[in-house]
Amino acid sequence: MNTPISIEIVMLLAGILFVLGIVGVIIRKNIIFMLLSVEVMLNAAGLAFIAAGSRWAQPDGQVMFIFILAMAAAEVSVGLALILRIYQQHKSLDIDKLKEMKG
Amino acid sequence: MRIRQLTYIVYYLKMNIFFYITAFVTLFSTIMVITRHNPVHALLYLVISLLSLSVIFFLLGAPFVALLEIIIYAGAIMVLFIFVIMLLNLGKETAAQEKAWLKPRIWIGPVILSTILLAELIYLITTAQLPSYNLQTVDSKAVAISLFKPYLIGVELAAMLLMAGVVGAAHIGQQKKTVLHRFLKEEEPQ
Numbered sequence: 001m002n003t004p005i006s007i008e009i010v011m012l013l014a015g016i017l018f019v020l021g022i023v024g025v026i027i028r029k030n031i032i033f034m035l036l037s038v039e040v041m042l043n044a045a046g047l048a049f050i051a052a053g054s055r056w057a058q059p060d061g062q063v064m065f066i067f068i069l070a071m072a073a074a075e076v077s078v079g080l081a082l083i084l085r086i087y088q089q090h091k092s093l094d095i096d097k098l099k100e101m102k103g
Numbered sequence: 104m105r106i107r108q109l110t111y112i113v114y115y116l117k118m119n120i121f122f123y124i125t126a127f128v129t130l131f132s133t134i135m136v137i138t139r140h141n142p143v144h145a146l147l148y149l150v151i152s153l154l155s156l157s158v159i160f161f162l163l164g165a166p167f168v169a170l171l172e173i174i175i176y177a178g179a180i181m182v183l184f185i186f187v188i189m190l191l192n193l194g195k196e197t198a199a200q201e202k203a204w205l206k207p208r209i210w211i212g213p214v215i216l217s218t219i220l221l222a223e224l225i226y227l228i229t230t231a232q233l234p235s236y237n238l239q240t241v242d243s244k245a246v247a248i249s250l251f252k253p254y255l256i257g258v259e260l261a262a263m264l265l266m267a268g269v270v271g272a273a274h275i276g277q278q279k280k281t282v283l284h285r286f287l288k289e290e291e292p293q
Contacts, residue, residue: 005122005162008228013126013159015228017133019221024137026217027210030201032142032188036149039180040133043156046168054164057239059249062168063257066250069175070261074268076180080187081276087191094204 010051017044031086031093035079042072122162128155140201142193146184153177167243 017040024037046065053061083093090097132152139145153176160169250258
């Protein structure tokens with residue numbers, strides 16, 4: 001199936017999705033929503049890889065997306081375990097409350 | 104010959120309209136993800152965003168990755184999120200708290216700045232005179248051959264990463280009474 005969609009529009013969509021993810025990370029104070037926004041950003045990067053791979057008709061883009069998928073799975077499992085510990089210790093998910101590192 | 108050309112034009116328009124509708128659904132649901140107050144609502148919108156993104160992958164000629172997106176992202180990772188939200192028992196009070204946190208005074212600055220960057224990006228991409236090509240379908244056989252021949256070391260590294268993720272999550276998540284130091288035993292939090 002040849003798909004006649006111009007590649008720059010797809011790249012534009014990936015860029016807009018990435019910007020939306022960055023905005024979500026910046027404006028949110030709840031750590032679960034920040035993790036969701038990071039997922040959105042990873043998806044945008046994967047979309048850019050897929051678009052480039054199908055532009056050149058090479059499988060490398062999809063291979064990279066599979067690696068991104070594995071990385072996202074590992075990141076989410078560790079991140080959610082950390083969120084559980086934070087909630088047990090602080091009884092809150094507010095990132096402003098996590099001041100132990102004095103950063 | 105002319106009929107063939109006409110069917111191609113119809114096909115072209117149809118694919119483009121499909122793509123634009125799906126892109127709109129993706130963008131709208133992503134905006135809803137970052138603006139909802141209730142975590143479960145945001146999660147449901149994120150599932151819709153992932154599903155429409157997988158339709159876009161299918162339109163771009165990557166059916167294998169479209170299926171993986173649905174199975175792993177919308178299936179497995181979202182279920183992890185739902186389990187954590189259930190464990191933390193986030194409900195109405197979290198939504199009220201989010202509503203208090205998400206004031207315009209807080210988000211208006213970053214949104215304006217990133218909108219400026221986005222406008223520059225849109226201008227640069229739409230003014231570039233790039234020739235358009237037909238995108239080819241890359242089937243799962245080519246992906247598998249590429250994955251297990253030139254990228255084999257990447258597969259092994261991904262396996263090690265997943266192993267480290269599992270061990271790390273199990274280690275962080277285990278229930279254990281934490282005593283920071285033996286002198287601090289009296290004033291440990293209840």
